[in-house]
Amino acid sequence: MTRIAVVGGGRIGEALIAGLRKSGTEQSDIVVIEAVEPRASELAKKYCILSTSLDIGCEGADVIVVAVKPGDVPAVVDRIGDAISDSVHESIVVSLAAGVPTSVLENKLSAGSPVVRVMPNTAMLVGQGVSAVCKGRYARDEHLEKVVTVMESVGAVVVVDESKMDAVTAVSGSGPAYFFLLAEAMVDAAVEQGLPRDVALRLATGTALGAGAMLTAGGDGPADLRAAVCSPGGTTAAAIRRLESGGFRSAVADAVEASATRSRDLALAAQKADDDERDD
Numbered sequence: 282m283t284r285i286a287v288v289g290g291g292r293i294g295e296a297l298i299a300g301l302r303k304s305g306t307e308q309s310d311i312v313v314i315e316a317v318e319p320r321a322s323e324l325a326k327k328y329c330i331l332s333t334s335l336d337i338g339c340e341g342a343d344v345i346v347v348a349v350k351p352g353d354v355p356a357v358v359d360r361i362g363d364a365i366s367d368s369v370h371e372s373i374v375v376s377l378a379a380g381v382p383t384s385v386l387e388n389k390l391s392a393g394s395p396v397v398r399v400m401p402n403t404a405m406l407v408g409q410g411v412s413a414v415c416k417g418r419y420a421r422d423e424h425l426e427k428v429v430t431v432m433e434s435v436g437a438v439v440v441v442d443e444s445k446m447d448a449v450t451a452v453s454g455s456g457p458a459y460f461f462l463l464a465e466a467m468v469d470a471a472v473e474q475g476l477p478r479d480v481a482l483r484l485a486t487g488t489a490l491g492a493g494a495m496l497t498a499g500g501d502g503p504a505d506l507r508a509a510v511c512s513p514g515g516t517t518a519a520a521i522r523r524l525e526s527g528g529f530r531s532a533v534a535d536a537v538e539a540s541a542t543r544s545r546d547l548a549l550a551a552q553k554a555d556d557d558e559r560d561d
């Protein structure tokens with residue numbers, strides 16, 4: 282049994298908590314610490330124990346998950362550091378925040394504290410997330426394994442070096458939004474073609490589900506699967522040509538680059554704030 286404290290019960294905090302509950306983690310093993318009161322009560326009613334005190338909420342936790350906005354991470358981890366510094370129980374501090382390097386968290390905690398950084402995605406909510414996990418400087422394999430086990434209960438996990446986290450964020454962290462935008466565009470286009478919106482939605486989402494299942498079935502890769510839908514002289518080839526001439530592929534590459542750049546900017550900002558504070 283792993284006791285998990287989640288600090289920040291926003292969209293990703295809820296996705297994690299809901300996914301953990303769905304995969305069998307007991308309500309009594311999850312504590313949420315959420316700053317906004319109605320939101321905190323709502324989460325407690327649905328899934329877990331609520332702690333209004335960060336100190337009490339983190340007490341005895343094996344894993345403390347930081348799920349606040351990147352800019353709020355240093356202040357929150359500072360408080361977590363104070364809360365656990367005298368504890369005999371070892372807690373692994375896990376950050377889900379985009380950009381923020383593990384070193385920024387390590388500098389706020391007692392020397393040698395294990396920190397693990399995770400880039401999850403929102404599909405944890407339905408147990409279909411994919412997360413990348415990397416160790417901080419003081420985390421040992423056993424710490425990484427514990428976090429991998431927690432994240433595996435809400436989806437797939439890959440272990441990467443921290444230097445790859447910006448790229449990971451741009452692909453799988455932000456990625457669900459790209460698919461949602463495609464689905465949204467397909468629904469609108471289907472309505473334009475005369476389909477009722479509810480029918481268009483069922484067709485677009487069912488297509489996403491089927492395509493996702495084929496992509497993850499372990500057989501052909503995306504290029505072969507696409508080629509198999511493109512009958513010679515057929516409808517799909519005509520559509521794909523329009524997507525390509527409309528810049529679809531380079532728009533995706535630009536989007537992934539923009540997300541990775543933003544992640545790097547967040548890292549620089551977090552690093553600068555940390556350096557400034559340590560200079561004072």
Ligand SMILES: NC(=O)C1=CN([C@@H]2O[C@H](COP(=O)(O)OP(=O)(O)OC[C@H]3O[C@@H](n4cnc5c(N)ncnc54)[C@H](O)[C@@H]3O)[C@@H](O)[C@H]2O)C=CC1
Pocket residue numbers: 288289290291292293294314315316317320348349350351353357377378379400401402403454455
């Ligand atoms: N939304 C997503 O799909 C993903 C988000 N992330 C990362 O997860 C983090 C959270 O993102 P979201 O959930 O989207 O943001 P959000 O704004 O929905 O949630 C943040 C939550 O933290 C709470 N909070 C702020 N300060 C607090 C404090 N001192 N104590 C307790 N609670 C506090 C806020 O009230 C809010 O409910 C970010 O760092 C983001 O980079 C990572 C992967 C995917």
Ligand SMILES: O=C(O)[C@@H]1CCC=N1
Pocket residue numbers: 379450454455
């Ligand atoms: O948009 C964001 O900054 C967060 C990180 C990855 C997904 N959502």
